[in-house]
Amino acid sequence: MGEWIYEIVRQGGYLGIMFLMALENIIPPIPSEVIMGLGGIAVARGDMHFWPLLFWGTLGSALGNYVLFLIADRLGYERLRPFIDRWGRWLTLEWHDVEVAGRFLRRHGHWVVFVFRFMPMFRSVISIPAGLAHMGHVKFFAFTFVGAAIWNVALILGGKWLGQTLAQAEQWLGWATLAVAVVTVVFYVWRVLRWKPRSE
Known part of the structure; x- marks a missing residue:
């Protein structure tokens, strides 16, 4: 399984990497890891x-996050709330969660955006409250x-070590991808x- 994913990455080259990393932050097909x-x-x-x-x-990752940031920045709280209220069940999110994230960002400053880049569950999500707060x-x-x-330096070095240590390293990552997707x-x-x- 890992071989075909590796071939996609290798043949797509650097621009393919940029595209996948941008897409991963919007509609995650393959985890950035x-x-x-x-x-x-x-x-x-x-x-x-x-x-x-x-x-x-890194450019792809930043661009993908910037798309989410722009959407939130343009919509603002007033126009985003009806969307959250309507689709909250499928997003497993409600307006209270958005307000909590916004208050946390305003209280702790813009460094929250930097720190959250190292948290797999929140790397992309933090772009939304940052946009709602109209961060520069x-x-x-x-x-x-x-x-x-x-974060990407750590991932590249980890992959490089894996490639130097294991002959079929892409197979390990392939199964890891499947496991992450299932979980x-x-x-x-x-x-x-x-x-x-x-409210219930």
């Missing part, structure tokens, strides 16, 4: 180089880019079935 991990394996095998991989992967665009992009770059779907279904708005 797998994308950059496979990129690290490609570095170990001489199919890619570290610095271009880091730059294009340049500041948001810069904090996101730097935070994503640090994510099961967890989402469980959340939807168990989710109830606070």
Whole structure:
């Protein structure tokens, strides 16, 4: 399974990495850990180089987050609330959660955007309250880019080590991708079935 994913990453090149990393932040087809991990394996095998991989992967991650930021920034609280109220069950989210995230961001400042880049469950989500708070665009992009770059360095080096240590490293990452996808779907279904708005 891992071989075809590796071939997609390798043949897509750096622009393919950028596209996958941008898409991963909006509609996650493959986790960023797998994308950059496979990129690290490609570095170990001489199919890619570290610095271009880091730059294009980080740019894709920043652009994907910026899309979410722009949507929230343009919609604002008033127009986003009806959407959350209507689709909250399927998002397993309600307006109270958005307000809590917004207050947390305002209380702790823009560094929250940077710190959350190291938290798998919140890396993309934090872009929404940042947009709702109308954080400066340049500041948001810069904090996101730097935070994503640090995280991607760790992922690339981890993938490179795996590629140098295991002959079939992409197989391990392939099965890891499948396991993550299954766990994510099961967890989402469980959340939807168990989710109830606070008003109930």
